[in-house]
Amino acid sequence: MLAETTTIEVSANKGLNKQIATIGAFFFIFGFITWVNGTLIPYLRIACELEEWQAYLVTFAFYISYTVMAIPSSKLLEYTGMVKGMRVGLMVMAFGCALFIPAALMRFYPLFLLGLFIVGTGTTLLQTAVNPYITLLGPPEKAAQRISMMGICNKFAGVLAPLILGAVILNNSDGLIRELEQMTTAQRNVRLDNLAHAVILPYIVIALILMLIAFLIRFAHLPEISSSAVTFTTADSPKLSARQRINFLLGFIATFSTVGLEVIAGDTIGNYGIYHGLSLDVAKSLTSYTLASTMAGYIFGVYAIPRFIPQEKAYLYSAWFGVLISLLVIFVPGATSIAFVALLGLANALLWPAIWPQALRGLSGKMLNRGSAILIMGIAGGAIMPLVYGALARYTNNQYAYLILIPCYFFNVYYSRRGKRQAETLPENHVI
Numbered sequence: 506m507l508a509e510t511t512t513i514e515v516s517a518n519k520g521l522n523k524q525i526a527t528i529g530a531f532f533f534i535f536g537f538i539t540w541v542n543g544t545l546i547p548y549l550r551i552a553c554e555l556e557e558w559q560a561y562l563v564t565f566a567f568y569i570s571y572t573v574m575a576i577p578s579s580k581l582l583e584y585t586g587m588v589k590g591m592r593v594g595l596m597v598m599a600f601g602c603a604l605f606i607p608a609a610l611m612r613f614y615p616l617f618l619l620g621l622f623i624v625g626t627g628t629t630l631l632q633t634a635v636n637p638y639i640t641l642l643g644p645p646e647k648a649a650q651r652i653s654m655m656g657i658c659n660k661f662a663g664v665l666a667p668l669i670l671g672a673v674i675l676n677n678s679d680g681l682i683r684e685l686e687q688m689t690t691a692q693r694n695v696r697l698d699n700l701a702h703a704v705i706l707p708y709i710v711i712a713l714i715l716m717l718i719a720f721l722i723r724f725a726h727l728p729e730i731s732s733s734a735v736t737f738t739t740a741d742s743p744k745l746s747a748r749q750r751i752n753f754l755l756g757f758i759a760t761f762s763t764v765g766l767e768v769i770a771g772d773t774i775g776n777y778g779i780y781h782g783l784s785l786d787v788a789k790s791l792t793s794y795t796l797a798s799t800m801a802g803y804i805f806g807v808y809a810i811p812r813f814i815p816q817e818k819a820y821l822y823s824a825w826f827g828v829l830i831s832l833l834v835i836f837v838p839g840a841t842s843i844a845f846v847a848l849l850g851l852a853n854a855l856l857w858p859a860i861w862p863q864a865l866r867g868l869s870g871k872m873l874n875r876g877s878a879i880l881i882m883g884i885a886g887g888a889i890m891p892l893v894y895g896a897l898a899r900y901t902n903n904q905y906a907y908l909i910l911i912p913c914y915f916f917n918v919y920y921s922r923r924g925k926r927q928a929e930t931l932p933e934n935h936v937i
Contacts, residue, residue, distance in 0.1 A: 756864025760883025765890030802854020
């Protein structure tokens with residue numbers, strides 16, 4: 506059996522609350538970076554004169570980096586350890602943000618996408634480190650509760666990001682659209698160049714903040730978790746059992762599905778609002794409503810898990826709730842269905858926190874790093890699913906395209922039931 510040193514060493518630290526707060530700050534950072542994409546989609550669609558499907562390459566460029574860079578991130582963490590890996594991730598994110606400067610000056614969409622890919626690469630490294638870190642930072646039965654706390658930090662940043670960036674780069678956006686329609690080609694190009702330049706200052710500020718935090722993290726005194734921190738008995742083998750491999754494959758699919766659900770709910774709602782006739786001035790901030798709904802679900806998770814409901818049941822009920830809300834999105838007529846898209850955030854809130862402790866059960870050391878990396882690769886769902894949604898919207902309409910949500914929620918129903926059965930067969934002293 507896996508020795509309990511990892512969980513005990515970390516949770517016994519006197520500064521546990523301070524350490525959790527520090528990790529919460531990281532979740533706030535990549536929450537802001539991630540969910541600002543909901544504003545970048547309509548912004549770049551105007552500034553770079555894109556079709557709707559081309560605008561969704563914003564999410565593709567950002568999230569595909571998780572698939573491409575997850576395994577290299579795991580290898581790097583084996584060399585650096587989790588804490589130093591966090592610092593490297595922050596610096597890579599800062600570099601990606603800095604690329605927005607030449608991209609904006611040239612109004613060159615591929616360079617924006619490269620910047621997003623590099624920001625996603627740094628976020629991949631950061632997430633590969635901090636997700637298992639917070640899972641191990643305390644008692645295993647409260648892992649979903651701690652991840653829910655991190656989700657609050659993440660989604661609070663997501664609520665702020667569209668409001669702040671939208672006010673800076675898409676101020677009076679409806680007036681801008683009318684203005685562009687009346688301009689000559691030369692005037693239009695000058696105006697669009699000025700619009701593109703509006704993103705420079707915010708991303709300079711973000712890059713400087715990331716570099717500052719990368720410097721300050723050395724003073725946070727976070728305990729390191731490395732392969733040497735976990736011991737095995739002589740009967741143990743550090744290889745995955747067949748049962749663990751199957752569980753992990755299913756965990757990857759659950760992660761893929763869940764991130765796809767989150768990104769569709771958060772990043773398509775703006776265009777969906779425009780589809781139903783809302784002005785861009787209103788639609789540009791709709792992502793904030795989805796993430797506020799998600800944050801409410803995380804707050805419930807922090808309060809109720811495991812006090813009133815175990816994380817396995819919270820997972821199951823959330824997945825079923827997602828099925829119900831998806832049906833309402835698809836079949837409720839008119840702009841009312843926009844509210845149900847925002848409410849999807851509430852259904853999604855407790856899916857991600859429950860997947861991690863279930864999928865990582867029984868892993869440690871190098872297996873933990875690699876396992877975390879494989880789960881992080883599942884975040885590619887955020888790259889693929891919006892493109893699938895966009896394709897369905899093109900051949901049906903923006904409302905019926907939300908049918909793509911249904912099979913993803915049903916898979917989470919299955920995986921949650923499987924996890925509940927596993928939990929019932931585990932010994933009481935089992936640890937992650």
